[in-house]
Amino acid sequence: xxxxxxxxxxxxxxxxHLAFGSHRVLRxxxxxxxxxxxxxxxxxxxxxxxxxxxxxxxLIEPDRGDVLLDGRSVLADDPDALRQRxxxxxxxxxxFPHMSVLRNVTLALRRIxxxxxxxxxxxxxxxxxxxxxxxxxxxxxxxxxxxxxxxVAIARALALQPQVMLFDEATSALxxxxxxxVLGVMADLAxxxxxxxxxxxxxxxxxxxxxxxxxxxxxxxxxxGEPAAVFEAAEHPRLRRFLAQVL
Amino acid sequence: MDPLRTLWETFFDWESMRxxxxxxxxxxxxxxxxxxxxxxxxxxxxxxxxxxxxxxRTRWLRWPARVYTDVFRGLPAAATILLIGVGLAPLGxxxxxxxxxxxxxxxxxxxxxxxxxxxxxxxxQSVEAAQLEGARALGFSWGEAMRMVIIPQGVRRVLxxxxxxxxxxxxxxxxxxxxxxxxxxxxxxxxxQDYAATTGNxxxxxxxxxxxxxxxxxxxxxVNAIDARLRHxxxxxxxxxxxDADLALPGAAGGSGR
Numbered sequence: 001x002x003x004x005x006x007x008x009x010x011x012x013x014x015x016x017h018l019a020f021g022s023h024r025v026l027r028x029x030x031x032x033x034x035x036x037x038x039x040x041x042x043x044x045x046x047x048x049x050x051x052x053x054x055x056x057x058x059l060i061e062p063d064r065g066d067v068l069l070d071g072r073s074v075l076a077d078d079p080d081a082l083r084q085r086x087x088x089x090x091x092x093x094x095x096f097p098h099m100s101v102l103r104n105v106t107l108a109l110r111r112i113x114x115x116x117x118x119x120x121x122x123x124x125x126x127x128x129x130x131x132x133x134x135x136x137x138x139x140x141x142x143x144x145x146x147x148x149x150x151x152v153a154i155a156r157a158l159a160l161q162p163q164v165m166l167f168d169e170a171t172s173a174l175x176x177x178x179x180x181x182v183l184g185v186m187a188d189l190a191x192x193x194x195x196x197x198x199x200x201x202x203x204x205x206x207x208x209x210x211x212x213x214x215x216x217x218x219x220x221x222x223x224x225g226e227p228a229a230v231f232e233a234a235e236h237p238r239l240r241r242f243l244a245q246v247l
Numbered sequence: 248m249d250p251l252r253t254l255w256e257t258f259f260d261w262e263s264m265r266x267x268x269x270x271x272x273x274x275x276x277x278x279x280x281x282x283x284x285x286x287x288x289x290x291x292x293x294x295x296x297x298x299x300x301x302x303x304r305t306r307w308l309r310w311p312a313r314v315y316t317d318v319f320r321g322l323p324a325a326a327t328i329l330l331i332g333v334g335l336a337p338l339g340x341x342x343x344x345x346x347x348x349x350x351x352x353x354x355x356x357x358x359x360x361x362x363x364x365x366x367x368x369x370x371x372q373s374v375e376a377a378q379l380e381g382a383r384a385l386g387f388s389w390g391e392a393m394r395m396v397i398i399p400q401g402v403r404r405v406l407x408x409x410x411x412x413x414x415x416x417x418x419x420x421x422x423x424x425x426x427x428x429x430x431x432x433x434x435x436x437x438x439x440q441d442y443a444a445t446t447g448n449x450x451x452x453x454x455x456x457x458x459x460x461x462x463x464x465x466x467x468x469x470v471n472a473i474d475a476r477l478r479h480x481x482x483x484x485x486x487x488x489x490x491d492a493d494l495a496l497p498g499a500a501g502g503s504g505r
Contacts (some may be wrong), residue, residue: 023391059380084386098400107395109383162384 008195009070009163010035016055016065018048019218026062027219033164033212036069036193037234040206041226043216044242049120050200052216053166056197057086069163084112091169093149095141095156101128102137105156115161127155147178155186165189167198198225203246207231215239250252261353267442267451271458275435279462282348282434287413293356294363296387299393301368312364319361324419328354342373348432351423355416362412370405371398402475410470414463421459435459 013031017024025048032100033039039041041049054060056067057077067074071174074082095104105124109115128134133144141149150170157165166243167186171179187209190196205231206213207227214224215236222234234240300312330352332347339350349441382392402409402482421436428437439455442448 022393029316043276057384059383078385080388085382088379088384090377090384092375092377094377094384096396097379100405108387111391111395124331156385 007161007163010037010068010108011039011056011113011164011195011197012068012071012110013052014015014066014068016052016062016067018051018055018060018062019084025219026055026065027066027181028218030219031197031214031221031224033195033197036195037211038194038196038198038209039212039214039224040210041197041199041221041244042201042203042206043215043247047216048219049216050168053088053100053168053197053199056164056166057083059088059217067188068210083205084108084160085162086164086166087160087162088149089153089157089168089170091172093146093173094152095142095149095153097140097142101138101144101152101221102140104141105159106154108142108156109159124155124159127159128152130158131155132181145178146174147181150174150182151185152154152180154189158189163195165194167196167200169199169201171200203231203243215242217242253357257449258453260448263442263450264454265447267356267438267454270438271435271454273295273426274431275438275455276431277415277430279420279436279458282352282355282423283413283462285352286416286420289352289356289453290359290363290412290416291409293360295398297360297364298367298371302371303366314363316364319358320365322358324358325422325425327358328422329425330354331357332423336426346432347423347426347428351426355419357424358419359412359416362415363409366405366408366412367402370403370408371401373404374400406477407470407474410466410473414466417466418459449468454494 011031011033013029016026016029018026029048030053031041031052032040041052043049052059055062055065056065058074061079069085081229094099096107099107102121102124105127106114106117106120109120110117113120125134125137128137131154132154133151135150136144136148136152141152144152154170170186171182174182179202185200186196187205190209190242198205200212210227212224213227214221215230215234215238216222217238223230223234223239230239231243234243291502297312299306301316303309303312322330328351332350335353336347343349362369371393377398378400378438379389379392382396383389385394401433418433423434424437424440430435433441435455436452442451
């Protein structure tokens with residue numbers, strides 16, 4: 001996998017708070033990812049993992065706190081411009097079903113990056129090649145397996161040459177036999193030096209690929225550190241309880 | 248005379264039909280199509296604006312759209328056509344003269360827009376929120392995401408209901424006769440009605456009815472064809488299409504060169 005790591009940035013989430021009405025989803029969450037590093041966010045359902053991810057690219061605006069890319073706050077930026085620099089991959093892929101696979105990838109290249117048609121198509125085809133789906137360019141997403149759809153979604157995000165990639169339970173909706181292919185693409189990306197935040201239930205992936213594992217519970221990052229430290233020497237009882245349930 | 252025979256001749260007097268046919272074809276049919284097609288275009292554009300206003304986050308767009316829809320959907324079409332066609336006639340007179348068509352088309356469009364707006368709105372709202380999120384995550388603004396991703400999907404889902412509304416429009420176009428039409432402005436219904444009134448025989452009106460059916464029945468089949476196609480288009484066959492690429496690690500395993 002070839003990723004232009006010269007554009008990778010470090011990422012920091014500082015004391016992010018968010019409430020939906022009286023429900024406090026995030027209560028001062030912090031997260032640090034070094035340039036080119038991969039952070040895996042683990043934790044029970046409803047702990048605020050997906051919401052935290054969405055505050056990073058401002059799909060959800062935090063009530064309080066800050067998000068920094070290379071030490072610079074993103075909250076003053078135009079959110080649409082910010083999202084072009086941050087790729088995101090969703091649990092349900094969110095491909096556009098009324099367009100071909102190729103057009104799913106070229107749409108933002110043409111309409112946002114204003115690339116000419118041939119250039120966008122060439123770039124999209126090379127991205128699809130990287131995820132092993134060059135042959136599916138003309139298919140509709142609905143005719144692809146879940147694993148193939150998710151790899152198209154990754155190609156679509158990568159085509160915009162993001163500085164950070166966010167993965168929101170990217171393999172949770174996949175049949176077990178399709179998970180490996182998608183995790184493989186993600187591992188390649190991490191190895192190539194992309195800065196990534198990965199919300200996942202795949203503890204094996206977190207252990208092998210992550211530089212940092214962050215455990216979230218009740219809207220805060222309770223504990224974080226190197227995978228070995230988190231998985232083998234967890235300090236917090238709630239993390240220990242969580243690991244006992246999932247491992 | 249045999250009452251059954253009288254009845255038959257009241258509706259199926261070929262002579263009356265043949266007499267009315269040329270005018271139906273050269274005057275009535277084109278006029279009906281002008282009214283229906285113009286109102287369909289204008290009504291669909293207005294309906295789309297209403298649909299977008301109806302899902303807006305600003306109540307100053309949402310409420311007027313709601314009130315508009317309730318009013319124009321709740322009034323009898325005949326009343327709306329008269330209110331607009333007669334009520335605005337003095338104004339229309341200054342802009343385009345005594346021709347009742349512009350106001351007739353406007354009235355038909357305003358009625359159709361109320362229904363089409365609801366059809367489009369329900370289609371747009373049926374598109375999963377995740378689609379909007381997916382588009383926004385790529386850097387599209389709300390407007391771009393709606394235009395390129397949400398609205399095309401939503402409209403596709405309600406095409407059959409939209410075509411049904413066009414059928415209603417073809418039928419309602421007969422109501423502009425309320426506004427007073429000169430001979431060359433008469434549409435199918437009015438021509439049939441005029442022949443029926445002068446001859447005391449309903450055959451010409453029945454012929455007009457056959458013209459309406461010739462327009463609307465094919466459209467209902469178009470609806471069904473669209474519906475079937477969307478259904479089959481949606482029904483993917485993933486099982487056949489999955490190949491072993493899923494089981495490989497594409498980058499690492501070099502599986503990408505396939």
